[in-house]
Amino acid sequence: MEIRTIPEDYIINMTKEGHGKVESNFLLHGLKIKNDTDMPVVIHQINLELYAAETFVKQVTYSGKALINTIERFAQECTWLGKGFGAQLFLGKEGFWNPEKFSSTKTLMPDQETGLFNEYFVVINKEMIDLLSVAVLYEKEGKEYRQELSIPLRNYVNKNKYLFPLKGCISTCGNYNCLLDHRQHYSMEFAIDMAQYNKEQKLSFQEEMRKEDYVIYGKEILAIADGEVIDCFHSIPITTSWVWEEREPYFKQYGLAAQFGNYVILQHSNGESSFYGHMIEDSLTVKKGDKVKQGQVIGKVGHTGLSNCPHLHFQLMDRPDILTGRGLPCSFLNIKDVTGEPLERIMDDNIIVHTC
Structure with a gap:
């Protein structure tokens, strides 16, 4: 099972501190899940797991009817994100997803794919969220598997000193x-x-x-x-x-x-x-x-x-x-x-x- 994200290297986390807590505010622009095996697979669950200083904090789960509806809606509504101006504007590139290969069900035939588009997170915790782990639970030939991909979260510090572009x-x-x-x-x-x-x-x-x-x-x-x-x-x-x-x-x-x-x-x-x-x-x-x-x-x-x-x-x-x-x-x-x-x-x- 192939899992890819946009961004690929790290996610920028906009944090605020107050009253001994930290607000983490971040966005996963795209998640691609592709069946790169030669057999059909059935997705049972997509977990988005959040960690702070190696401590598990929260999990967002797509399963059951929510997973079925999400996959179906993605196949219907996100076909414009494959190529062209829309793909570039929203994803920064073309070809991240291939709409011709979208599955409308939990069963992904070989080379079929699905995904999530623009997943927002706002989390209050004692420490900032510094890791997003994507876990896909699926079944192939009667056996259950778990595929994971982790992407770090960082605050971003500007490399230059900037003035506001307008006066007043x-x-x-x-x-x-x-x-x-x-x-x-x-x-x-x-x-x-x-x-x-x-x-x-x-x-x-x-x-x-x-x-x-x-x-x-x-x-x-x-x-x-x-x-x-x-x-x-x-x-x-x-x-x-x-x-x-x-x-x-x-x-x-x-x-x-x-x-x-x-x-x-x-x-x-x-x-x-x-x-x-x-x-x-x-x-x-x-x-x-x-x-x-x-x-x-x-x-x-x-x-x-x-x-x-x-x-x-x-x-x-x-x-x-x-x-x-x-x-x-x-x-x-x-x-x-x-x-x-x-x-x-x-x-x-x-x-x-x-x-x-």
Whole structure:
């Protein structure tokens, strides 16, 4: 039995400490279970076992009707994750799963497969969860077997010092605690959307607002650190549709900008890269190959690509590729919360930060 995961090497665990406890918050993007034997196998149970300092803490189990329903639903709903834009955006690669080989039952014939997509975990314990062990219990020729695969969990420490990409009082949303937003995408796991309220603490404050009426529209975007422009796009003029069939034709004309609007990707030192999306058409002040300095203006906040209102989409990655890069959490040197207390990372959804 073959077991594989995305990510393959380790899972990033976002932890909080308080009252003598640790909150572990992490995501397994993909689990693949494939029958690589020459005989049919019957899966009886999938266990996701969590450990802290070699101590067993918790187990999530798929068995019985839950297992049957999960396998059937996976075969019906996840066929789009084999190849193409969707597979890259959500898994960081194509070919992890082969939908033509999906089994819709617990019985996997030779070369058939099944899996789990985007399994979220939030666990309170005395110590952080540092290991996820996947155990598949199955039957072959009347005998029971157990196949295991373990993957470590780690906190991630940035390798560079970063400044916040906008100045002033900024509203942030869509971060990793918003499970239905960016996080389910591979490179966007720790992405943040940034907008701005008016003096009445409203984002949208009049009927049928023009994009120019939003407070943040046209605000200068700053490079978070020294780096090189690896990729950018400057000339898409429109906001594309949320309906894929309507947005798809724009991919032929604008490529990834149909999704991300006008954008800049910067390569920083130590293998970390930053991405800035939805900029105003022709507002970029840089081009591919340019060297930039920390705090340098690289463009202006806009409403292009797949955008529900003017805002900056920001994320950090382990490589300068919006589809194959792995999302990384980002710490900042110069932000405070509404009480004036310094913030290192944005750990909660829908909070306001102030640059300092």
